[in-house]
Amino acid sequence: MARSSAELDRVWLEQFPEVDILLDSATIQKRVSELAQQIARDYEGTFPLMVGVLKGSVPFLADLMRAVPFRVACDYVAISSYGTETTSSGVVRLLKDLDTEVVGRHVLVVEDILDTGLTLQYLMGLLQERRPFSLKVCALLQKPDRLKAPITLDYCGFSIPNEFVVGYGLDYAEQYRNLPFIGALRADSAED
Numbered sequence: 258m259a260r261s262s263a264e265l266d267r268v269w270l271e272q273f274p275e276v277d278i279l280l281d282s283a284t285i286q287k288r289v290s291e292l293a294q295q296i297a298r299d300y301e302g303t304f305p306l307m308v309g310v311l312k313g314s315v316p317f318l319a320d321l322m323r324a325v326p327f328r329v330a331c332d333y334v335a336i337s338s339y340g341t342e343t344t345s346s347g348v349v350r351l352l353k354d355l356d357t358e359v360v361g362r363h364v365l366v367v368e369d370i371l372d373t374g375l376t377l378q379y380l381m382g383l384l385q386e387r388r389p390f391s392l393k394v395c396a397l398l399q400k401p402d403r404l405k406a407p408i409t410l411d412y413c414g415f416s417i418p419n420e421f422v423v424g425y426g427l428d429y430a431e432q433y434r435n436l437p438f439i440g441a442l443r444a445d446s447a448e449d
């Protein structure tokens with residue numbers, strides 16, 4: 258018999274005892290499908306371009322786009338904002354640009370987390386200059402207490418407290434991206 262997502266989360270946790278679950282995989286999947294329904298309603302009849310921000314948005318974008326039952330295009334950008342630390346350097350740099358033209362398109366940026374907002378401020382500015390028909394942003398998580406830039410999410414999965422989280426795409430030193438849930442790293446396992 259197939260294991261439930263709660264059982265699978267428990268199996269993963271045995272391998273990662275330094276992680277405390279904040280959002281289990283069932284909660285994430287339910288919310289992703291709600292967001293997808295909202296996006297499907299808003300974009301029906303269009304051919305939107307979903308822009309994933311590498312690397313953290315990969316699992317979220319993969320689940321989100323498969324829950325939107327019409328034609329979408331996908332492309333990716335890579336932006337450096339964090340090295341292997343748990344706090345932002347504040348320096349934002351484009352590492353990989355889109356392969357797709359944006360002019361006249363409905364563009365939906367898909368991001369893992371809105372933290373200080375410096376990454377999205379930079380990216381939204383860059384894309385806006387390319388004259389899309391519309392430009393919106395969807396993030397799975399936001400930490401409202403950390404926001405420094407004037408960014409408002411059009412679609413938001415969850416607001417979370419100001420703590421460093423990993424899993425479902427989010428990493429610490431390139432680890433934990435493959436966890437099916439989102440968890441907080443115990444204080445003694447991550448430097449601040």
Ligand code: IMP
Nearest residue numbers: 313371372373374375376421422427428
């Ligand atoms: P911002 O520019 O400060 O909003 O940061 C955006 C990027 O920082 C995100 O796309 C993540 O890659 C990374 N980030 C911010 N907070 C966390 C966290 O709690 N865990 C893992 N990565 C994070």
